[in-house]
Amino acid sequence: MALPKYASPLEKIWHYAYLVICALIFFFLIAPIVVIIPLSFNPTNSFTFSPAMLSLDPDGYSLRWYDRLLTLGMSNGGAPRDASWWADAWNNSRWVNAAKNSIIIGVFSTIVATVLGTLAALGLSRPEMPFRRVIMAVLISPMIVPIIITATGLFFFYSNPCEPLGWFGFSGECGRLTSTYLGVVLAHATLGIPFVIITVTATLVGFDHSLSRAAASLGANPRTTFFRVTMPLIMPGVISGALFAFVTSFDEVVAVLLIAGPEQQTIPRQMWNGIREQISPSILAVATLLVIFSIALLTTVELLRRRSERLRGLSPG
C-alpha cells in the first residue's frame, strides 16, 4: 500500500505506525510456532533457551528428545542400534505406534470423506438440485457443531449402534462401535466431510458446464465425460479437500478421547496425555515434526490452488 503524495506529516507517521503494528501482529501469528523448533533441541529438561543455545554453541543443542520419541515404550531402548533395535522401535515405541494409528485412521477416513463429499458436491453444484440450501446446511454442520457435542452423541450411538432401530420396533441390540477402528474412522470421516464439500464446491463455482456438454455432444457417455473432462478439472479441489480431511483426522483428539480405546492411540491423543500428565520437551519434538508436516501440506495446497486457478482460467499462468 503506497502512501499518496498528498499525505500530511501526521498521516505519514500514522502510516508507518500502522506498518509496525501489522508487523507485530504477523510476529504474534508466527512466533509461537517458530519458537518451539529450536526449543525442541534443548539438551535439558526445560522449556527456555539456555545461554549455550543463545550463543549458538553446538553443544547447547541435542537430539535427546527426538531419541526419546523412539525409545519411549520400547522393551530394550538402551540396546545397540542394530536391526533388532529398529524392529523393537517399529513394534513397541509408543509414538511410532501412535503415528501408525493416526495414518491408518487418517487415510481411511479421508477416502470415505473424499468419495462421498465429492459426489455430493457435484450434485450440490448442479443448478437443478432441490432443497440445496437446507441440505448444504446439514452437510456443513459437523464443522459448526462443537466437537464435544458430536463426540458425546457418537459415544451414545456407538455404545449400542442398533438402538435407533428400536425406535421403529426392531430389536435394538447389537455390538458396540466404541474402541474400534471402524468407529473412529466413521467419526473422523464425518468431521472431514464439510471441508471436502467446501473446497470442491468452490472449485465447481467457476466450472464451465459447456465443457461437459461439448464432451457429451462429441459422443462421450456420462462416465467418460466425468473421468476425462470433469475429474481432471476439479482434481485440485478434490485433493485439497482430501488434505483438509486428512489434517482434521490427524489433529483430532476429543472424539478419540471419548470413543476410542487404548488400541486406537493416535498422535494427538498421545500428545494430549503427555501434556496433561507431565509435559516434557519430547512433546516439543513431536510438535516440531508436525510443524514441518504442516508446512509441507500448506505448500501442496497452495500449489494446487494456483494450478486450479490456472486450469479454470481465473488467473494468468
Next chain:
Amino acid sequence: MSQALDPHAATVAKAAGVEPGPRLTTADGRPLTRALARSSRKARRRAFLLVLPLLLFILITFVVPIGQMLQRSVKNDGFSANMPQISAWFAENPRGTEPDEAAWAALAADLQQAARDRTIGIVGTRINYDMAGTRSLFTSAGRQARNGLEPPYRDAILDIDARWESPALWSIMREASSAYTANFYLAALDRTRNTQGDIVMAPSERQVYIMLFQRTFVMSAVITFMTFLLGFPVAHLLATLPLRKSNLLMIFVLLPFWTSLLVRTTSWMVLLQQQGVINDILVWLGIIGTGQRLQMIYNQTGTIIAMTHILLPFMILPLYSVMRTINPSYVRAARSLGATSWTAFRRIYFPQTLPGLGAGALLVFILAVGYYITPALVGGSSGQLISNMIAMHMMQTLNWSMAAALAALLLASVLLLYWVYDRLVGIDNLKLG
C-alpha cells in the same frame, strides 16, 4: 399449452404471419412442455441421487447420534427400570403422600431384587446425582436386604440407616421414578425441585452452570473482539498490497491455520509459563524482577491469548476476501471531496468491510463457544468453558444425562448462531484459505 410457456408467443406468431399451428412437440411427438418437465425432473433426481449417499451417511453418523444425545438428556431409567415396585407406588400416590407400609414394602422388595441383580449401584448413582452421598446408602441397604427383610419394613429399613426417612430423599426418588424427566435441564439452569415439587434455585454451592454459560459467552465475545482488533489491520494490509507480496505474507496467516491445534496450544504453554520464554525475556529486560514472574497461564488470560491466536485466521480470511473486492476509488473520491483520512475510513471504507467482518466475527464466535481443547489445557480452573463441563460429566462424574442436557443447551445456541450466519453470510460463502 405452448402459450403458457411464453405469453407473447401468440402475438409474435401473428406478427410474423405464422398461423398458431399444432402444439409444439418433440421429434418423437410428445408435447414439448411435458418432455421438458420430465427431463428437468430427471435432472433433479440425478442431482439428488449424487447427494443421497452422503446425506444418509451424515444422517447415520451425525444426526442420529445427536438425536440419541437429546433423548438421553430427558431420559434416565437408572432408577425406574431397576426399582419397578416403588416406582409404581409413586405413580399411584400423589406427591405429598406420606410413605405408608406398602411403600416401604415395595422399597424393601426392590432393594432386595436390585442387590441380587447387581444393579443397586446404578440406582444409587442415579440418586447420587441429585443428592450427594446417597450412593453408599443404597449399596449398604442393598447388601443387608439381599437375603430379605422382616416386616414391618419401615423399621427394618430405618434400622439399616435412619437417613431413609428423609423427605428430601423420598422427593428425589419420586422425581427419578419416571424414566423421562426435564430435571437435567433444570439442573443445567441451576434449578432444582423442592420437596413440594416446585422449581426453585439450587443451593448456592451448586450454582455453577449459569455462571459457566455466561463466562463462555463473555469470553467468546472478548476473543472475537480481540481477533477483530488484530485481524482487521492485517487483512487490510494484505488486501491493499500487490498480489505477489500479499501471497507471500499470507503464509504468516495460513501456516498457523494449517498447524495442529495441539501444537499451537503447546507452544503457548511453553511461552507463557512462569519459567517460560516470555517471562525470561521480561526478567532479562529488567521489566519485572525474578520474584514477580507473571502468571499468564492456567487462568482466563492464558485461554484468551491462546484462543485469539488460534482463531485469528478465521477472522482474517473472510475479511481479506471482502476487502480485496473493495474499489479504492471510493476512498479517493471521498478524500478529493474534502474528507480527512479518518472520515474517509470511517464513513466510506469501514462500512464496505462489514460483510466480511460479520462473517468472520460470527465464525470466530461460533467456534469459540464450543472450544474444548485449549481451555482444558491452558485454562486452569478460571478459564474453563461449558464444553469442559460437558467433558467432565462424560469422562469423570459419568452423569451422562447431565452432560447431554448441557450439550443440548450449547447446541441450541450454536445452531441459532449458525442460522444467523446462513441468513447473513450464506454457507456457500464459507471459504478455507
